[in-house]
Amino acid sequence: MAVSVMTGSRSVATAVKLAKPEVIAAYPVTPQTEIVEDIATFIKNKELNAKFIKVDSEHSAMSALIGASSAGARTFTATASQGLMYMAEVVHWAAHARLPIVMAVATRALASPWSILNDHTDFLVQHSSGWIQIMCENNQEALDTTLQAFKIAEKREVMLPVMVGLDGFILTHTSMPVDVPDPDLIDSFLGKRMAPFALDPDNPLTFGNVVDDKYFMEMRYKMFESMQNAKRVIKEVSEAYAKLTGRSYGLVECYQCDDAEHVIVTMGAASGDAKVAASMLRKEGIKAGVLRLRVIRPFPKEDIVEALANRKTVSIVERDLSAGIGNILAHEVKSALYDAGAKVFVKSFIAGLGGRDILPEDFVNAVKSAASGKKGDEWIRLNLG
Amino acid sequence: MADVNEEVYVIPEIDTKGLEKEFPLSKPGFGAGGKTNEWRLLRPVINYEKCIKCLICWIDCPEATITRGKDNSVAINYDYCKGCGVCANECPTKAIEMVKED
Numbered sequence: 001m002a003v004s005v006m007t008g009s010r011s012v013a014t015a016v017k018l019a020k021p022e023v024i025a026a027y028p029v030t031p032q033t034e035i036v037e038d039i040a041t042f043i044k045n046k047e048l049n050a051k052f053i054k055v056d057s058e059h060s061a062m063s064a065l066i067g068a069s070s071a072g073a074r075t076f077t078a079t080a081s082q083g084l085m086y087m088a089e090v091v092h093w094a095a096h097a098r099l100p101i102v103m104a105v106a107t108r109a110l111a112s113p114w115s116i117l118n119d120h121t122d123f124l125v126q127h128s129s130g131w132i133q134i135m136c137e138n139n140q141e142a143l144d145t146t147l148q149a150f151k152i153a154e155k156r157e158v159m160l161p162v163m164v165g166l167d168g169f170i171l172t173h174t175s176m177p178v179d180v181p182d183p184d185l186i187d188s189f190l191g192k193r194m195a196p197f198a199l200d201p202d203n204p205l206t207f208g209n210v211v212d213d214k215y216f217m218e219m220r221y222k223m224f225e226s227m228q229n230a231k232r233v234i235k236e237v238s239e240a241y242a243k244l245t246g247r248s249y250g251l252v253e254c255y256q257c258d259d260a261e262h263v264i265v266t267m268g269a270a271s272g273d274a275k276v277a278a279s280m281l282r283k284e285g286i287k288a289g290v291l292r293l294r295v296i297r298p299f300p301k302e303d304i305v306e307a308l309a310n311r312k313t314v315s316i317v318e319r320d321l322s323a324g325i326g327n328i329l330a331h332e333v334k335s336a337l338y339d340a341g342a343k344v345f346v347k348s349f350i351a352g353l354g355g356r357d358i359l360p361e362d363f364v365n366a367v368k369s370a371a372s373g374k375k376g377d378e379w380i381r382l383n384l385g
Numbered sequence: 386m387a388d389v390n391e392e393v394y395v396i397p398e399i400d401t402k403g404l405e406k407e408f409p410l411s412k413p414g415f416g417a418g419g420k421t422n423e424w425r426l427l428r429p430v431i432n433y434e435k436c437i438k439c440l441i442c443w444i445d446c447p448e449a450t451i452t453r454g455k456d457n458s459v460a461i462n463y464d465y466c467k468g469c470g471v472c473a474n475e476c477p478t479k480a481i482e483m484v485k486e487d
Contacts (some may be wrong), residue, residue, distance in 0.1 A: 016474055044403075096409065097408075097409060098408050098409075098463055099405075159408075196402070196404060197401075197402075197404050197408060197410055203399055203400065204399065205399065205401060205411065205412065205413070206410065206411045206412065206413050207409065207410060208409050209410065209411040211409070215406075218406070219407070219409060222406075222407045222408075277433050
């Protein structure tokens with residue numbers, strides 16, 4: 001192992017190099033570009049032996065990978081924002097076809113108006129696509145999660161694609177120390193992809209056949225079941241990875257939660273600021289903690305209920321918006337708590353859209369607002385004046 | 386009108402290992418979506434006196450409903466032919482006529 005200082009983009013590209021996919025297809029879009037530029041450089045320098053398919057769009061990128069993955073190849077792509085939206089048709093197809101493709105999403109706001117800066121709406125609107133979705137907090141986690149993503153996706157009891165989210169610019173373009181595992185360790189961890197079915201001229205099968213109403217629901221039920229399996233598999237893969245590297249990740253991360261009365265719920269890079277805020281609040285005598293949502297699909301209901309049910313308040317701070325209802329994950333968290341009969345007071349905060357800052361003091365104010373019992377959603381750093 | 390060349394309709398034995406119950410996979414075969422001849426308004430009819438066995442219709446049929454015999458004679462499977470007329474349009478000797486269905 002060796003520690004290097006690298007950007008989030010380089011962290012993902014380095015993980016891809018270690019995972020040895022056979023086929024990569026991608027189209028550049030800010031802030032994802034450097035991920036695939038780095039991978040292309042690795043291939044050019046013969047550090048990675050893979051086919052890089054240059055395509056005319058994100059839709060074509062995912063389509064190329066659907067073909068390659070159907071033929072049994074390990075595959076990777078990366079995109080963001082408008083690119084992910086343009087890819088959307090085949091994003092869903094890839095999951096429904098049960099292909100273990102891994103894709104990094106460098107999260108970015110959706111136009112119009114243009115902002116190339118970060119928010120999570122692009123990532124979260126794919127939450128019903130059938131992809132496993134994992135959102136990272138830092139560059140180390142981006143590298144580790146990308147490596148684990150291949151293992152999770154290719155497991156026979158899962159067989160679903162994995163989307164690895166990392167905050168555009170905040171992680172993709174910021175350098176941090178990252179521990180890069182030894183290639184031999186990763187070879188033993190991942191091995192080769194063993195596909196239970198693949199395109200084979202000697203055993204021709206029809207892929208994506210017509211079933212109409214005869215088997216459709218059963219296929220979706222099997223997918224739903226595999227997604228449930230993924231909760232266990234993600235933890236198992238993380239434990240196996242921890243034995244090699246010493247780093248493990250759960251479906252959620254609880255920070256200073258043990259005696260916390262007020263918990264901040266958030267996702268991605270801003271979780272670091274939330275943790276600083278929790279410490280600031282504790283200095284004022286307010287027992288605060290942070291629940292970082294890491295795995296979004298499968299939605300870790302049980303872990304969330306366990307972490308939140310017996311608190312005084314929960315403040316959910318998200319940088320995404322579903323106009324007409326509010327934050328996207330807040331409603332899922334509330335629904336999990338309702339199903340469990342929890343009586344905890346939950347308040348939702350819309351923040352950080354289009355790259356607007358979220359600072360520790362914003363989380364501090366959010367917790368204080370929730371603790372005051374003031375009902376209703378709030379917008380952070382909204383300036384209508 | 387020749388009958389369908391039955392000998393080329395042999396479906397190979399393929400093992401899906403039971404995976405078709407979980408994944409969108411199936412054995413290649415005929416008519417998974419049901420017989421599609423009901424859609425047909427015009428029926429292609431081959432005039433074998435004009436046919437030169439060039440196999441252009443066999444290659445161009447978008448639904449693979451034209452079969453090829455061992456002597457390169459062609460026949461149309463009317464169970465699945467949708468009557469699109471590509472074969473009649475492409476036939477270099479105008480040996481295929483589109484006839485209105487009753």
